[in-house]
């Protein structure tokens with residue numbers, strides 16, 4: 001690949017955010033708009049100054065070179081761009097990217113607006129805050145999400161989102177740890193591990209990186225890995241309710257996971273970014289499992305509860321009793337990393353977070369979550385009625401549709417070609433995702449209904 005080609009090809013990403021940025025240009029455009037208005041040429045826009053043959057003497061980080069450029073999301077973007085060239089008037093609907101679409105409830109934005117205005121006053125101005133987050137917000141997160149779970153407010157580190165925290169946690173662990181992930185899983189775990197240098201090369205034949213344990217999660221095992229076959233790793237990333245499968249682990253399963261971690265002396269990084277979508281009796285937090293505080297970190301986010309994907313606010317819990325092998329508290333090192341690489345979440349976002357956790361804010365968040373869950377039901381019913389095996393949906397805003405024996409990319413292309421709806425091919429989340437399509441429930445109701453109408457026409 002020439003330097004120019006490398007510069008103009010979309011950059012690989014660990015997240016569905018890249019469904020939108022350069023080629024899709026539609027992070028906030030889940031409304032069906034005439035395709036012509038979507039800036040498809042942006043995907044190949046190269047800054048003028050980049051068009052030079054001059055190279056520095058700095059060698060590229062070899063770990064970056066291991067990443068699978070163009071593997072999932074840039075490839076989706078490329079295919080969508082090609083689709084828009086072919087059908088310039090198509091009303092494209094994106095149910096691919098996991099980005100929220102509904103307005104942030106007024107009770108929350110008004111608190112942010114108030115805080116913003118206070119910053120213009122002598123009395124109300126504040127600059128850098130505590131890196132760990134404002135005390136009131138840490139207390140509110142603790143009492144709302146960890147009530148009765150012996151998590152204390154100083155175990156909580158407020159952040160600019162769970163994704164940044166995943167990378168900060170990887171910096172905390174360093175290059176020499178081994179890690180396991182659910183297969184399929186949210187791509188940020190694997191990509192941040194590659195960037196940190198924890199892995200070997202990507203093995204094209206099996207679609208896996210060396211030195212990562214891929215814990216297969218399929219309908220056959222109820223989307224929970226057979227831990228008796230999983231080798232010991234230092235770190236276990238575990239997301240429940242899961243993106244992309246929508247599966248939520250049961251109390252018994254999480255009890256097994258904690259026991260497994262304890263036997264192996266591993267640390268679990270538990271991602272509960274979708275916990276509020278849980279309808280059934282599944283745990284909302286890993287700390288509901290006895291003993292979890294000795295082996296687990298939990299990361300979570302306001303993104304999918306309150307439409308904060310753009311506002312940016314999340315948190316990570318690192319219990320003080322979680323220790324490295326030499327007895328050093330993990331929280332102390334994490335605090336050091338947070339203080340070194342992060343100056344705290346935006347004070348305006350934190351005011352929003354606090355409003356989210358007021359009684360009115362909580363009700364408003366439940367309504368937002370409820371709205372997306374209705375979308376989920378519509379999507380589930382649609383694929384159900386068409387005779388597909390459908391998973392997820394009950395406890396997560398993602399529907400995982402099975403197309404047995406088919407290549408996920410072929411199904412993705414078929415749906416895009418015939419319905420102008422963008423989904424996500426399951427294989428992009430890991431090799432065990434092949435044969436599946438993830439349909440996101442984040443969308444305006446009319447778009448979801450329209451997409452479902454088109455699915456029905458295609459597969460009737």
Ligand SMILES: Cc1ncc(COP(=O)(O)O)c(C=O)c1O
Nearest residue numbers: 161162163186243273301303314
């Ligand atoms: C499982 C999971 N964790 C974390 C994130 C990122 O959350 P945030 O917006 O807080 O960075 C996402 C976003 O899609 C996700 O699906």
